[in-house]
Amino acid sequence: MLPIVKKKKQYSFGDIVFYTITYFVFTILTIACIYPFYFLIINTLTANEISSKTAVLLLPQKLHFDNYVKILKLNGLTDALFVSVARTVVGATLTVFASAFLGYLFTKKEMWGRKFWYRFIIITMYFNAGLIPWFITMLNLGLRNNFLAYILPAIVAPFNVILVKTYIENTPQALQEAAQIDGAGYFTIFLKVVWPLCVPILATVAIFSAVGQWNSFTDTLLLMTDSRLYTLQFILYRYLNQASSLASIMRNSGAGIGQSVSNLASSQTAQSVRMTVSVVVILPILFVYPFFQRYFVGGIIIGAVKG
């Protein structure tokens, strides 16, 4: 039996064709997904007089970091960086805690109205009043130009609650019972027993909500008119539309930003400003991503099974 199996390992002509095509297609797809980011990075590092004339495709030419130094000196940008980081850290922390705690509470069969309240939360995943009613509510709650508008609506995230609840249901219940017999209350059990068990799923929730917060754009667009509360995404969007002509920037933005951008005019082009801000927005994700991506597969499969 064994030698025959080994002989079969020899690749037939069909195998070779199959593998060549498969590897080729996957290589193309992968390059299509990653190359744009690489392109942005090498072009921001290339001297602007070169990158504005020809397409730099493989390696940066005349390496320099001027674009970054000057971009980070723009007032609006560091403010936006701070807002983006703050909403990501605060928002994700609260969402992780809320998802973990709610997920835990919903595994307790003795909770009053458990099924009803669980559905009460889950149904919001599919149903919302609509953009304008939501907008009006946010105004009525005084959340226009208020940092809390970034945080409060995101705390209870139905999908994350499902993930954690399902995860806890698959952990051994005996651990919780043992702690209960030792006299631990619900909250103590949550902190001492459930939380440590849930670290993998909570990492998934953390990265979901952190990425969600970092990428969020619509809430700034709708609710923020105070430039101190602008996020990086929003600033990037404005640059995309306005950096095309420096004149229009000076017309449209506040004196502070307009002034410093006009100083850039000598060396920086509209395109280099755009690309540099894009890289600033992308880099944190590129850095964090490799560490968290291994949690996705495990995390997502549970959510995929059922709500």
Add this chain to the structure above:
Amino acid sequence: MSSPSYGNTRVKIKKNKHRDRFKLFFMALPFLILCFTFSYLPLYGWIYSMFDYRPPFKLYQCDFVGLKWITAIVTNPVYRNAIGDVLRNTFAISGLNLLTSVLPLAFAVFLNEVKRGWFKRIVQVLTTLPNFISWVLVYSVAYVFFSTGDGVVNKLLMDMHIISSPINFLASDNHTWLSMTLWSLWKTLGWSAIMYLAAIAGIDQELYEAAKVDGAGRFRMMWNITVPSLLPTFFVLLMLSVANFLNNGLDQYYVFQNAMNKAHIQVLDLYVYNIGVGSMNFPLATAVSMLKSIVSIALLFTVNGVSKLLRGETIV
């Protein structure tokens, strides 16, 4: 095992459990209130569709007009035409997205055939990356590559003398639906495949061994073992996207919209934004999003019912 003291503790726990019913509820209450505030309280805003509301005024200062705005959607020819176009776009783009929903499945099935672990991992990790990038950044990438003056693609084509004047990919209305579908495919393909890859990992390897013994080839095994094992996941996701047929989201279409492609890019969510926040027509925007929500929830429960009927499983 069952010593008397153990039995007593058990009874005590049971009693505690009864008493704890409300304790547990009150622990959850703050979060339930948050959920109510941001998901249910906005329903009150539906009332704005029944007033001739103009922003600086208070609601009670405006005229109550009942269903005027809701019926206007159908009776007023201007709105009717606009919403007809918007619905056509929504259906086209959602429909194309539904059609492409097989691709992640194919992606996973073929990636599973790749035997080199490192290659598989690299493909998986790197194709997932765009999913974690915001739509603004996707647009930024699109701009860097496809804009008229500075766009790379135009630069290259000009340098190679294939074209003589730049093509304005972004500000053209040709193939808007298709390009929107391709962008969202680029963003989500790898990510959606992860779900199927996880499901593949759960397939019993003995099935493949048995098939091999029976002389099944690669394609036969893919078609008769891998694909059927993924169908349940596929159907759940398909049903969810049918239920979300009207919800295209705002971000993508907002960032890609311009004066040229407006006719084909305005999906329901974008339309609501444009008439609500753009033209300050709150009542009409509310009426439209209200109808959208009602249709969505009806769709969801229909799909849920169908799923129950066909597969004995619910998705809600």
